[in-house]
Amino acid sequence: MLPDSSSMLDAIIIGSGAAGLSAALWCDDLKLRHLVLERRADVGGQLHWIHNPVANHLGTIDAANGRAVLDIFAAQLARRDVSIRTNTEVTRIDALKHTVRLAGGEEMAARNIILASGLRRRTLGIPGEAEFRGRGVSASGTRDRNALAGRTVCVIGGGDAAVENALLLAEVCPQVWLVHRGAGLRARPEFVERLADNERITPRLTTRVTRIFGTSSVEGVELQRDDAYDAEPERLPVDAVLVRIGYEPNTELLRAQVDLDDAGYVRVTHEHETSVRGVFAVGDIANPIAPTISGAVGAGATAAKVIEARHRNR
Ligand SMILES: Cc1cc2nc3c(=O)[nH]c(=O)nc-3n(C[C@H](O)[C@H](O)[C@H](O)COP(=O)(O)OP(=O)(O)OC[C@H]3O[C@@H](n4cnc5c(N)ncnc54)[C@H](O)[C@@H]3O)c2cc1C
Numbered sequence: 295m296l297p298d299s300s301s302m303l304d305a306i307i308i309g310s311g312a313a314g315l316s317a318a319l320w321c322d323d324l325k326l327r328h329l330v331l332e333r334r335a336d337v338g339g340q341l342h343w344i345h346n347p348v349a350n351h352l353g354t355i356d357a358a359n360g361r362a363v364l365d366i367f368a369a370q371l372a373r374r375d376v377s378i379r380t381n382t383e384v385t386r387i388d389a390l391k392h393t394v395r396l397a398g399g400e401e402m403a404a405r406n407i408i409l410a411s412g413l414r415r416r417t418l419g420i421p422g423e424a425e426f427r428g429r430g431v432s433a434s435g436t437r438d439r440n441a442l443a444g445r446t447v448c449v450i451g452g453g454d455a456a457v458e459n460a461l462l463l464a465e466v467c468p469q470v471w472l473v474h475r476g477a478g479l480r481a482r483p484e485f486v487e488r489l490a491d492n493e494r495i496t497p498r499l500t501t502r503v504t505r506i507f508g509t510s511s512v513e514g515v516e517l518q519r520d521d522a523y524d525a526e527p528e529r530l531p532v533d534a535v536l537v538r539i540g541y542e543p544n545t546e547l548l549r550a551q552v553d554l555d556d557a558g559y560v561r562v563t564h565e566h567e568t569s570v571r572g573v574f575a576v577g578d579i580a581n582p583i584a585p586t587i588s589g590a591v592g593a594g595a596t597a598a599k600v601i602e603a604r605h606r607n608r
Contacts, residue, residue: 303327303404305601306394308384309544311339312587313577314410315367316594318376324602329404330376331396333383338364339412340578341587345436351587363587384411389551389570405605408574408597409560411544413585418450418537422506430512430534435459438534439466445533448473448515450503456538457481457489463536464494471530472497475520506535543579557582565600566593574600 305321307314310332321328336342344360357363386395393403415433417423423431432438435449436459443466449456452474458481460472472479472489477500479486489495498517504527505516512535516527543558552568552575553561559582560568560575568575576593578585 301327303329303402304605305329305406305408305598306331306392306402306404307408307410308387308394309339309410309412309577310334310337310378310380311410311412311577311590312341312367313412313590313594314339314408315371315376316591317408317410317576317598318378318594319371319374320595320598321601322374322376324598326598326602326605328377329402330378331382331384331394332378332380333397335381337368337378337380341367343434345434348587351591354587384547387547387551389548389568389573392572406572406574406601408576408594408601409545409548409568409579410575410577410590410594411547411579413541413543413578415537416540416542418503418539420503420505422508422512423535423537426506426508426512426535429510430508431506432534432536435463435536438536439463442467442534444468446531447471447534447536448503448530448532449536449538450474451538451540452476452479452481452499453538453540454481454485455540456536457485459536459538460495461485461488461492464492468494470495471532473501473503473515473517474499475502476500503535541578543582545575545579548575555582566597567600 304326305328307317307330310330318330341360341364348354348357348363354363383397384394385397446469447467448471449460450473460470464470500520502518503515504518514531518527545558552570560580562575562580566574566576574597576597577590
């Protein structure tokens with residue numbers, strides 16, 4: 295149910311991943327008037343991206359993937375009076391005034407703002423990347439494994455996610471190129487060892503992909519070696535491209551308003567409050583080192599409890 299719009303909300307929660315949903319559950323528990331704003335059509339955030347079993351969050355022992363964790367969360371929330379508006383993007387935040395503006399122009403105010411906007415996959419920003427998304431440019435080797443079977447694939451990146459995806463795709467693809475701009479891979483040693491034994495994977499280090507080309511779908515990539523800038527780009531024919539170069543926080547709405555670290559993550563107190571009183575940041579946006587479902591759920595709970603404690607003592 296959505297809250298009655300006539301009186302001031304105690305908290306606007308931006309984002310409905312694990313952190314935002316936990317904050318909403320606790321707001322309901324503590325009788326705080328709240329509203330979750332989610333830009334996507336469905337709640338859950340990154341939980342939709344986890345395709346492996348999640349056995350490391352207490353209470354999800356049999357969860358086959360992130361979607362199964364979300365089903366557990368959703369079943370619990372369905373019994374509560376949490377207020378969530380999906381398809382609702384926040385486009386501006388005034389941290390000092392505790393107001394937000396939505397796409398479409400509507401403005402809202404609350405006593406507190408809980409920012410739980412999570413991470414997004416980092417993109418290369420090269421020609422062809424956005425154009426061929428879903429037409430050969432993929433975000434997940436696990437999800438698209440069957441569709442990519444038998445194809446030649448270029449995986450971009452040098453960390454755990456890139457190397458793990460290359461290994462996974464090599465089980466079904468005859469040729470996998472692993473292109474990384476660094477001189478060495480950053481992935482964990484056991485992945486790198488397995489890579490060395492895999493004849494289907496060819497690493498191309500110190501090399502950048504500068505363009506993805508094709509007509510109706512991906513037909514290849516252009517490569518530029520970092521130590522040969524003057525050379526003509528090499529055209530490598532591939533059927534698909536997987537970009538796995540890490541994540542970045544969705545914090546641009548807070549830039550120049552609250553303290554952020556150099557990578558754009560929000561700096562918070564142990565109460566998960568930002569440098570502006572009444573503006574909280576929970577989950578991955580404030581957790582660059584150890585992002586987990588448990589951490590996100592805990593931070594959402596803490597922010598709601600701090601707000602309630604202040605409310606009670608007013
Ligand atoms: C592949 C993968 C595997 C993982 N495996 C595990 C694991 O095994 N165990 C574990 O504990 N953790 C795991 N994690 C990490 C875990 O999923 C995250 O730490 C957690 O889900 C983060 O939740 P969050 O609420 O902080 O952010 P998110 O889940 O990113 O949610 C943020 C939400 O905010 C919304 N949003 C953003 N901007 C706006 C805006 N302007 N207006 C409105 N809405 C907005 C987004 O649409 C999104 O729904 C994994 C992550 C990945 C990617």
